[in-house]
Amino acid sequence: MATTTIAGREYEVNEEGFITDPTVWTEELGAELAKLIGIDLTDAHWKAIRFLREDYGVMGETPTLRRVSTQAGIPVKELFTLFPGKPAKKMAYVAGLPKPKGCV
Amino acid sequence: MTTEAAPFVPSFDDDVASDRKLAIICSKGNLDMAYPGLILANAAVGEGIETHLFFTFWGFDMINKETMGDLKFSFVGNTAMHPPGHTGISMHHMLGGLPGATSMATKMLKKSIADLDVPEVPEFLEILSASGCHMWACRMSADMNKLTEDDLYEGVEGIISATDFIELTAGAQMLFI
Numbered sequence: 001m002a003t004t005t006i007a008g009r010e011y012e013v014n015e016e017g018f019i020t021d022p023t024v025w026t027e028e029l030g031a032e033l034a035k036l037i038g039i040d041l042t043d044a045h046w047k048a049i050r051f052l053r054e055d056y057g058v059m060g061e062t063p064t065l066r067r068v069s070t071q072a073g074i075p076v077k078e079l080f081t082l083f084p085g086k087p088a089k090k091m092a093y094v095a096g097l098p099k100p101k102g103c104v
Numbered sequence: 105m106t107t108e109a110a111p112f113v114p115s116f117d118d119d120v121a122s123d124r125k126l127a128i129i130c131s132k133g134n135l136d137m138a139y140p141g142l143i144l145a146n147a148a149v150g151e152g153i154e155t156h157l158f159f160t161f162w163g164f165d166m167i168n169k170e171t172m173g174d175l176k177f178s179f180v181g182n183t184a185m186h187p188p189g190h191t192g193i194s195m196h197h198m199l200g201g202l203p204g205a206t207s208m209a210t211k212m213l214k215k216s217i218a219d220l221d222v223p224e225v226p227e228f229l230e231i232l233s234a235s236g237c238h239m240w241a242c243r244m245s246a247d248m249n250k251l252t253e254d255d256l257y258e259g260v261e262g263i264i265s266a267t268d269f270i271e272l273t274a275g276a277q278m279l280f281i
Contacts, residue, residue: 004112017114036113065150066231067221077234085152086116093114103143104222 007032018093022056025096034094041094045082048074052095062092064102117152125276127156127269132281133165135175135213135225141281142166142228149235156276157232158269159260160242163281164249166225167241167257173226177213178206188216226257233259240264240272 001020003010006029012020019025019033030049034041041049051072055063065088069076083090092099126148130141141157148155165171179185180200186193199205214224223231233239241256243265253263264272 002112005109006111013112017112036111037116065235066223069231070221075234076231080235086150088150089114090116104146104220104228 006036014098016099018098019096020098022097025053029096030094033096037090037093039083039090039094042082044074044078045094048072048079048082048091049095052091052097056095056097061102062095062097062100064088064100064104066104067102122152123275125154125156125273126279127158127273127276128279128281129158129160130163130166130281131161133162133171133175135177135210137281138163138166138175138225139217139222141279142225142232143222144279145232145237146228146235149232149237154238154276155236156238156240156269156273158240158242158273160245164241164245164251167229167239167260168249168251168255169257170255172229172257173224175210175225176206177210179209188212229257229259240269242266242269 001012002015004013004017005011011024011029014020019029031041034045039045048068051068051074052063055067055071063071065076065079068074068079068091079087079091083094089099126145128141128145130138132138141163145155145157159167165175178200179195179197182197182200185195185197185200187195200209218224222228229239239257239260241253241260241263243263246252246263253260256263
């Protein structure tokens with residue numbers, strides 16, 4: 001298992017660079033992760049990230065884009081604006097969670 | 105590892121202009137054949153891939169406002185048919201020809217899809233549109249069915265000829281469904 005140092009602390013990451021242990025995540029770490037992929041977090045970003053954390057806590061898996069949109073009430077279009085290109089993966093990365101497994 | 109080393113961060117390819125392009129031709133109007141194209145298109149746009157859907161022949165029913173919410177599933181001719189969740193039990197496909205079989209099979213399939221929290225076709229088109237997926241309607245199919253853009257789902261960008269479609273998908277990977 002690889003490790004990487006973020007903001008002076010060492011974290012275990014998988015072969016793609018995602019944090020492997022969801023329990024080490026804090027909002028401070030989330031802000032650092034966002035910075036690393038070039039995203040300045042606004043309240044709108046936090047709404048999505050906090051939903052991901054909560055939903056993962058309940059469901060045990062990372063919500064898909066559609067689930068974030070229907071359950072957190074954030075339109076898909078907005079998610080693409082907030083996390084451009086690959087919104088589902090980027091949200092999961094910032095939230096310190098594995099990328100979603102679901103198809104839709 | 106020293107603290108000076110740059111953190112290992114996933115590559116989201118933001119700095120590299122991806123030239124991957126996907127074009128999916130949707131030619132079927134059966135409920136079960138509508139989903140593969142929609143699901144693959146959704147996966148592709150979510151990966152930042154430029155994606156085009158081209159609706160032609162029976163696939164036109166997927167974007168015709170009058171029919172898109174009411175696609176049906178028949179298992180006539182489908183020897184792989186089985187009751188939902190029972191892959192070991194076979195159902196003779198000719199049973200699908202009995203009166204009421206299509207509406208029952210459609211209801212069952214819709215339920216299986218909804219149970220997975222996968223949207224119905226019109227809502228799926230909305231999601232794709234919001235995700236930046238391009239949608240095109242086939243000129244010949246429109247003419248055959250005497251339909252205009254007003255009859256089609258709003259996210260469809262235009263009614264175009266086969267040649268137009270081939271031109272605008274230059275270099276794309278193609279899927280025919």
